[in-house]
Amino acid sequence: MKTIGIIGGMGPLATVHLYERIVLRTKALKDQDHIRVLIDSNTNIPDRTKAIIGDGEDPTVELIKSAKLLEKGGADFLIMPCNTAHYFIDKIQSSVHIPFVNMVQETVKRTVDDFGRDAVVGILATDGTIKSKIYENYYASLGIKTVVPQKSQESVMKFIYDVIKKGNYNEGTDLLFEAVEELKQLEATAFLLGCTELSSAQYLYKFEGSFINPIEVLTEKSIEFAGGQLS
Incomplete structure (x- = not known):
């Protein structure tokens, strides 16, 4: 199976819930039936709303760092449990060579x-x-x-x-x-x-x-x- 890479930390609880749901919703009888998941809970990513409305730090630097880290770590594709951050998805996607599932x-x-x-x-x-x-x-x-x-x-x-x-x-x-x-x-x-x-x-x-x-x-x-x- 392919390895999932999660760009997380936006916020951490949403990241936890996404991983939990992946585990709970995967049909598995043993550990090896589950999907390998890499998570970067990057709490250094600046607030996405503040960036969009024009008075906040650009979050794409940290978002791209996470994407590249996960790709280097062996992720086959990326997901991101933050709706607002999808405003920047094209910039993140262009920085890596693996696909992105657009939530x-x-x-x-x-x-x-x-x-x-x-x-x-x-x-x-x-x-x-x-x-x-x-x-x-x-x-x-x-x-x-x-x-x-x-x-x-x-x-x-x-x-x-x-x-x-x-x-x-x-x-x-x-x-x-x-x-x-x-x-x-x-x-x-x-x-x-x-x-x-x-x-x-x-x-x-x-x-x-x-x-x-x-x-x-x-x-x-x-x-x-x-x-x-x-x-």
Whole structure:
């Protein structure tokens, strides 16, 4: 089987959850049935949202360092559990000679499979992801309508940075679901967890509904690309 290389650390909990999901979703009867995974949890990567909105350090230097390190270590392909960082994916891809499984692209394809082209996708994500229109552009190319929070985007950012990134899990999900309710009023029929901290939140709080979880999509695609079997 092929070896997976994970550019991680954005944040570390999302990296842990991705690796855990790969292990749990791989059909295996013994250690040797599992996929070899190399992880660089590079917490030196500068904040991606700050870079995109124009007042932060360029993260591509560290992202490329991680990509090259993983390639040198024997990774056959790369994955990256950070939606916002996919804004820089072309620069990272051009620095290595191994393929990159694009989580954003695969998530949009999965949305069509699960919810159809008539879905209205409410995007829950960082300011950087929303400003860059990473997801909106992919969805638009398939004719899928998207909506984003207007009044509650600040609540989404607080949930990501002050609850999940800081480990204040006892704060609960009120801030997140404030935005979900607004998106419902904007006629959203499915809700994209467009930040890997939000994917982690679904694993932590075990909330259900019409949510699209990119980490879960990336997990399945990575196992398939590596030549493993899904459980």
